[in-house]
Amino acid sequence: MAQSEGQVPQSGETRSSARKPTSRTTRKVARPIPGSEAGVVGMGLMGTSIAACLLGAGHRVTCVESDPGKLRSAPRRLLAILQDASSKKLFSASPLSLMKRASISGDLASLVRAEIVVESTVEDLAVKREVIRGVEEVVSSKALIGSNTSAIPVTDLQQGAKHPERILGLHWAEPANITRFMEIICGGATSMANAKRAVRFACSWGKEPSLLRKDIRGFITNRIMYAMLREAFYLVENGYATVADVDRSLRNDLGYWITFAGPFRFMDLTGIPAYAAVMKDLLSDLNCSSEVPALMQEVIKSGARGVSNAKGFYRYTPAQAKRWEKLFIDFSHEIRRLAEKYPEDAGDAKIAKTQR
Numbered sequence: 250m251a252q253s254e255g256q257v258p259q260s261g262e263t264r265s266s267a268r269k270p271t272s273r274t275t276r277k278v279a280r281p282i283p284g285s286e287a288g289v290v291g292m293g294l295m296g297t298s299i300a301a302c303l304l305g306a307g308h309r310v311t312c313v314e315s316d317p318g319k320l321r322s323a324p325r326r327l328l329a330i331l332q333d334a335s336s337k338k339l340f341s342a343s344p345l346s347l348m349k350r351a352s353i354s355g356d357l358a359s360l361v362r363a364e365i366v367v368e369s370t371v372e373d374l375a376v377k378r379e380v381i382r383g384v385e386e387v388v389s390s391k392a393l394i395g396s397n398t399s400a401i402p403v404t405d406l407q408q409g410a411k412h413p414e415r416i417l418g419l420h421w422a423e424p425a426n427i428t429r430f431m432e433i434i435c436g437g438a439t440s441m442a443n444a445k446r447a448v449r450f451a452c453s454w455g456k457e458p459s460l461l462r463k464d465i466r467g468f469i470t471n472r473i474m475y476a477m478l479r480e481a482f483y484l485v486e487n488g489y490a491t492v493a494d495v496d497r498s499l500r501n502d503l504g505y506w507i508t509f510a511g512p513f514r515f516m517d518l519t520g521i522p523a524y525a526a527v528m529k530d531l532l533s534d535l536n537c538s539s540e541v542p543a544l545m546q547e548v549i550k551s552g553a554r555g556v557s558n559a560k561g562f563y564r565y566t567p568a569q570a571k572r573w574e575k576l577f578i579d580f581s582h583e584i585r586r587l588a589e590k591y592p593e594d595a596g597d598a599k600i601a602k603t604q605r
């Protein structure tokens with residue numbers, strides 16, 4: 250079984266009673282025992298970068314994909330990610346040697362030896378449930394099954410499972426082999442022992458995980474991001490600002506501090522009472538619609554999928570779309586390096602040093 254020295258998160262020094270991982274614990278990265286096996290189901294955008302992360306962390310990785318075209322292209326796409334990560338020194342093994350530790354098939358039965366399986370198929374409850382049931386048929390009763398759902402409650406994924414206590418949410422961020430983000434979400438039936446095992450796995454993958462001890466739709470980041478997206482659409486649809494104006498403001502304000510601080514640290518840094526004063530008048534003015542924004546529906550109806558088909562909220566030539574994709578990967582590497590330079594307890598470490 251994959252073991253790690255990564256510790257289970259201890260209580261952070263916040264006013265909240267919720268336990269959170271500290272960077273002191275999460276930076277102590279442990280590698281899975283060489284040869285320990287992990288599985289990924291769904292070799293789309295995220296599943297491929299998740300498989301690259303697991304390979305880079307030392308697992309043997311079995312990947313399953315149901316679409317024949319995606320199955321054929323998966324080795325090429327996986328190798329490209331490993332080559333990019335290797336050129337940025339994310340791991341020392343050669344991409345080709347890591348590829349030898351990967352197997353890719355269309356059959357869930359190949360997951361039989363996996364100690365942890367990451368489901369990363371489409372965001373559809375019925376599909377995910379069916380995949381999880383299929384995985385349960387082949388893996389051992391102790392294997393962890395983590396779903397990379399963006400917002401489906403984990404409790405819904407556990408319904409009808411043989412061993413719901415080992416099913417949890419494992420929410421990654423793209424590009425999954427570069428970002429340090431991971432939310433581990435307990436469904437109603439997840440055992441805390443299994444949640445802690447998942448935290449240890451996440452630490453061994455170089456993540457800084459947050460543990461959600463209770464299930465909630467959207468988890469942490471998506472609840473907050475979708476509140477932001479709703480307001481962004483409101484401003485554009487009602488003529489207050491253009492798409493580019495909204496993007497520019499957020500990049501230069503929130504984008505400037507969020508990797509350093511997070512919202513609560515940021516309020517500490519900039520003075521808490523001012524936020525309370527603003528909330529008093531602003532909160533009732535914010536958009537609370539439960540409809541998918543009309544502009545979003547219109548853009549999707551036009552066939553836009555984003556840079557993947559060079560059609561989005563902005564216009565792209567195919568060359569520009571490719572360039573944006575590449576720049577996003579380059580930026581992800583740079584922001585990771587910057588985040589590592591300023592870990593979440595950076596200020597505490599300095600205080601401790603000067604006090605010594």
Ligand SMILES: NC(=O)c1ccc[n+]([C@@H]2O[C@H](COP(=O)([O-])OP(=O)(O)OC[C@H]3O[C@@H](n4cnc5c(N)ncnc54)[C@H](O)[C@@H]3O)[C@@H](O)[C@H]2O)c1
Pocket residue numbers: 290291292293294295296313314315316319369370371372373376380397398399400420421422423
């Ligand atoms: N794209 C993101 O940035 C992002 C971020 C966080 C979480 N997620 C979540 O990750 C999951 C995957 O997202 P994505 O963007 O990679 O989607 P995607 O469409 O690129 O990939 C999904 C893959 O799953 C495959 N698939 C579907 N049914 C399958 C089955 N029964 N067995 C095996 N393979 C199957 C599809 O063929 C496809 O290759 C979704 O739940 C999504 O909400 C995505």
